[in-house]
Amino acid sequence: MTDDQLEAWLLTKINRRPLVRSVSALEGFLSAIVAGPSLSNPLIPIHAALGIGYDPYDDGSTPEYAALAAAIIHYNRISQTLSEAPLDFSPRFIAKAGGGVEPRPWCQAFYTAVELSRKHWKPLLDINNHLHELLLPVLIYCTDKKGRPVLGPPRPAPETEAFLEHEAHRNIAVVVAAIRDHHHVTWYDEPVPAGTPYR
Template sequence: MADYAMSFERLGQWISKRARSPTLRHPRATSLSMLDGAVAAVVAGPVSMASEEWVCPLLGVDPDAFNHDTEEFSAIAATLMRHNAIGETLSTRPESFEPLFVRSPDGEVDPRPWCMGFYAVMKLRLLVWSRLLSPNGTEHLMLRPILVHCIDDAGRPLLPPARRTLGTQPIVQNAWRDIPATVEALRQFWMPIRFKRGA
């Protein structure tokens, strides 16, 4: 796979170009940060997913692209290598996991693209994520550092104002700092269920 994969930097350029194309199917992941969040959701999520199920919508390619030595396949290979790298990190050194957040020249962190990528994968299998989506369940708090940065299809915050605070303090400003630990906690939470299903 490594022989076919484009570099991660080149993948970012490829995604950006494809997202602007007037003729090609647009990828749901429109940046490397968004793709990174999406891949993290696949790795840490409740079920194993066939590569075609998540790679095709994220990159805006058809399943047949897996069968041909093309630039699309090179992008697929790079995406799958990122999947393997995140899986390896979370399995062996979870404390070193670093989401690929967008950073401004002055160092400000923008976690929104990463979080929207994570949410894009959740939406592919929303029913299996539903256990964490009930605002009445304590498990819902696990997703809050991610979902607090997400918007729905109409551009509204995914979490209502009452769930965007902790006591009287808004959690949005520094919630991104909790995301690496959140991803590992989600992986641990789903692991017994995920492997039971796969048995």
């Protein structure tokens, strides 16, 4: 399944409730899974992201199987990049027709993944913890379940709009790599060894 086919499949209105609706959002979700606390089975949140259950479809011929296989390819690429070449990590934001990027779907999906495992992300969600700063470039683009800005309403000013439009998203790649390093040390009590795949 190509990325265009995957995007079309995610947008298909059928009896399925995916947590993401675009490839950009899927990449944001998967980036949180890779960078976040260790999971015994990353397939569980990936299934949730795609809105598919665990019914038998392992004959390799169904759209669900193809979508899952495509998502795993994305997951493995993100994992390998953050493990072996974190400086090369680049969030896949939506490109705007007139130039620039739209980071909100990516960031919102990242936050959705965080919410699925909120208790394990607690230190980074605690505004009194210095680690909270690592999430700020992502959270600034996110809303809660009621549609309210997670960080509160931004101050209305041209400077704020310009910052959100052109600057804030530039720090996301760096903080995601730092979040991944933090969680690796937390769970394995050692720095991330060069060339070690994320597990």
